[in-house]
Amino acid sequence: MTATPDALPDLSGLVKAYDVRGIVPDQLDEHVAQALGAAFADVVVLPGAPDGPLSARPRVAIGNDMRESGPGLVAAFADGVTRRGVDVVTIGLCSTDGLYHASGTMDVAGAMFTASHNPAKYNGIKLCRPGARPVGEATGLAEVREVASRYLRDGVPSVEDESRGEVTTREMVGEYATFLRELVDLGSIRPLKVVVDAGNGMAGLTAPAVLGAEAGLPELPLDVVPLYFELDGSFPNHEANPLDPANLVDLQAAVVAHGADLGLAFDGDADRCFVVDELGRAVSPSAITALVGLREVAREKQEGRTATVIHNLITSRAVPDLLTAAGAITVRTRVGHSFIKSEMAENHAVFGGEHSAHYYFREFFFADSGMLAALHVLAALGTATDLQGEAVPMSALAEVYQPYSASGEINSTVADVPAARARVVEAYVTTQGAGPVVVDELDGLTVSHWDDQPRWWFNLRASNTEPLLRLNVEAADEDIMVKVRDDVLALVRAAEGEE
Structure with a gap:
C-alpha cells in the first residue's frame, strides 16, 4: 500500500482542528486510514506508553x-496501528460516547470512526488519549x-x-449501559x-x-416510542443533525401524536x-445546560464542594446567571469540544455544556x-412537581431555564468573510451606532449591550473550513432580538450575490 508521489492525498482538508472528517473515498480511503493509524500510534500512543521489558x-x-x-x-486503521507495535481492541458498532467509555474504563487511547451528523458520503475519525482525553490540533x-x-x-514502516x-x-x-445507569438513578421517577x-x-x-432492558438491566418506568431506530448510514428519513430544525419535524409531530411527555433526538x-x-416545541440546549448543570451543582454542594461548570460563549446568559446564583463558579470558553474538555480537566469541572447540545x-x-x-433530563422531569405536588410538564420545566430570546445559530455564505x-x-x-458596547474576541467577535438597556448581545464567528459566518443573537425580549438579528444579517449579507 505505497502511494506514488503524483497520487499523494492532501490531508490539509481532511485532518481538521478537532478531528478527521472528509468524503469517502475522495479524501478518506483505506490507504489514508492506514497511514493515519500508524501516525496516531507513533505520535499519541507510543510516547505515553510504559517503558521497560515487562511492559x-x-x-x-x-x-x-x-x-x-x-x-x-x-480494518485499515488497525493495520497501521499494529504495524507500529501497538495492540488494537475493536469494539464494533458504538456511539462516540461509547468509544469514550471504552477509552476511559480501559485507560487506552481511542479512535471512533464517524462523521457525526454529516451526510452519508462522509466519514471521519475522532481521536483520544487514554482516559478519553482529547486529541486536537494543538495536542497532537x-x-x-x-x-x-x-x-x-x-x-508505512512495520516493526x-x-x-x-x-x-x-x-x-x-x-458495560456502557450499566456505567451510565449507575450515574443517574431513574428507578423512582x-x-x-x-x-x-x-x-x-x-x-x-x-x-x-x-433506556430499555436489552442489556439485562432492570426495567425503567419509561414507555419508549422508537423513531427511526434502524441503523442506516444512508439516512433515508432525515439527516441525523437535530441542530437543523427541519430534522426535528418528525419527532415534534410524534410527541404530540403519542401524547408523550417529551421527545429526545440524537445525532448520527x-x-x-x-x-x-x-407541546412539540424544541427546548434550547442552553436551557438543558442550565437544568443539568444545576443538578450537578446541587450534588457537589451535598458533598461539601464548590462546583465549577464550563460553558462556551454561545450559550445563553441564563446559564452563568442561574449557575452562579446557585453557588457555582462558571468558566466561559471558546466553541469546540477540545477546548471544553481541556477546561473541564484543568478546572476539575463537574459539568460543561455547549449551544450545539454537547x-x-x-x-x-x-x-x-x-x-x-x-x-x-428524564430524572429531572420525572421528579419535578409544583407547590401543590402536581407533576410539572416539560414545557413548564424548560421555561424556568430559558428566560431570554435567542436566534439560534444562523449561517451566512459570503464571498468575502x-x-x-x-x-x-x-x-x-x-x-x-447601537450605543456603547463591550467587545471581546475570545472566539470570533462578541458584541454585548447586556449591562445596559435594552439588553442584547451577539457573536459572529467564521467557519474554519467554509466561507461562512455564523451568527448567534440573544436579547432580553423577542423584539430586540429580532431587530439586532436582522440588522447584523443585513450587514453580513450586504454584498450582491450573498445569501
Missing part, C-alpha cells in the same frame, strides 16, 4: 458508527497529519513480526412516555440498551441530545455524552 504493549480501542465505509476504514493532531503525510509518501500488535474484539454496549428519534444513527443501538454518532417538550461530565472522563444528558465582518465592526464597534 505490555499499549492498546488502542476502535469503534465505528453505522456508515457503510466504517468496517473497511477500521497536527503532528499526526504531518507523520501520516510522510507515511503516504514513503510507505518485526514478533513485535507487531494484535487485534482482539470486545463487546461493550452492555414517575412513569414517562418518551419518543426517541435516533435518525437511523447509533442511538438506535444505545437507546434500547440504556449519538454524542449530542436535543429535547422536545410535550454535554460534558466529570464522572464521564470529562467527555461528552448525549445519552447521559438524556438520563439527567473579512469584508462582511468589517461592516459589522464599523457599525457596532467603531461608530457604536
Whole structure:
C-alpha cells in the first residue's frame, strides 16, 4: 500500500482542528486510514506508553458508527496501528460516547470512526488519549497529519513480526449501559412516555440498551416510542443533525401524536441530545445546560464542594446567571469540544455544556455524552412537581431555564468573510451606532449591550473550513432580538450575490 508521489492525498482538508472528517473515498480511503493509524500510534500512543521489558504493549480501542465505509476504514486503521507495535481492541458498532467509555474504563487511547451528523458520503475519525482525553490540533493532531503525510509518501514502516500488535474484539454496549445507569438513578421517577428519534444513527443501538432492558438491566418506568431506530448510514428519513430544525419535524409531530411527555433526538454518532417538550416545541440546549448543570451543582454542594461548570460563549446568559446564583463558579470558553474538555480537566469541572447540545461530565472522563444528558433530563422531569405536588410538564420545566430570546445559530455564505465582518465592526464597534458596547474576541467577535438597556448581545464567528459566518443573537425580549438579528444579517449579507 505505497502511494506514488503524483497520487499523494492532501490531508490539509481532511485532518481538521478537532478531528478527521472528509468524503469517502475522495479524501478518506483505506490507504489514508492506514497511514493515519500508524501516525496516531507513533505520535499519541507510543510516547505515553510504559517503558521497560515487562511492559505490555499499549492498546488502542476502535469503534465505528453505522456508515457503510466504517468496517473497511477500521480494518485499515488497525493495520497501521499494529504495524507500529501497538495492540488494537475493536469494539464494533458504538456511539462516540461509547468509544469514550471504552477509552476511559480501559485507560487506552481511542479512535471512533464517524462523521457525526454529516451526510452519508462522509466519514471521519475522532481521536483520544487514554482516559478519553482529547486529541486536537494543538495536542497532537497536527503532528499526526504531518507523520501520516510522510507515511503516504514513503510507505508505512512495520516493526518485526514478533513485535507487531494484535487485534482482539470486545463487546461493550452492555458495560456502557450499566456505567451510565449507575450515574443517574431513574428507578423512582414517575412513569414517562418518551419518543426517541435516533435518525437511523447509533442511538438506535444505545437507546434500547440504556433506556430499555436489552442489556439485562432492570426495567425503567419509561414507555419508549422508537423513531427511526434502524441503523442506516444512508439516512433515508432525515439527516441525523437535530441542530437543523427541519430534522426535528418528525419527532415534534410524534410527541404530540403519542401524547408523550417529551421527545429526545440524537445525532448520527449519538454524542449530542436535543429535547422536545410535550407541546412539540424544541427546548434550547442552553436551557438543558442550565437544568443539568444545576443538578450537578446541587450534588457537589451535598458533598461539601464548590462546583465549577464550563460553558462556551454561545450559550445563553441564563446559564452563568442561574449557575452562579446557585453557588457555582462558571468558566466561559471558546466553541469546540477540545477546548471544553481541556477546561473541564484543568478546572476539575463537574459539568460543561455547549449551544450545539454537547454535554460534558466529570464522572464521564470529562467527555461528552448525549445519552447521559438524556438520563439527567428524564430524572429531572420525572421528579419535578409544583407547590401543590402536581407533576410539572416539560414545557413548564424548560421555561424556568430559558428566560431570554435567542436566534439560534444562523449561517451566512459570503464571498468575502473579512469584508462582511468589517461592516459589522464599523457599525457596532467603531461608530457604536447601537450605543456603547463591550467587545471581546475570545472566539470570533462578541458584541454585548447586556449591562445596559435594552439588553442584547451577539457573536459572529467564521467557519474554519467554509466561507461562512455564523451568527448567534440573544436579547432580553423577542423584539430586540429580532431587530439586532436582522440588522447584523443585513450587514453580513450586504454584498450582491450573498445569501
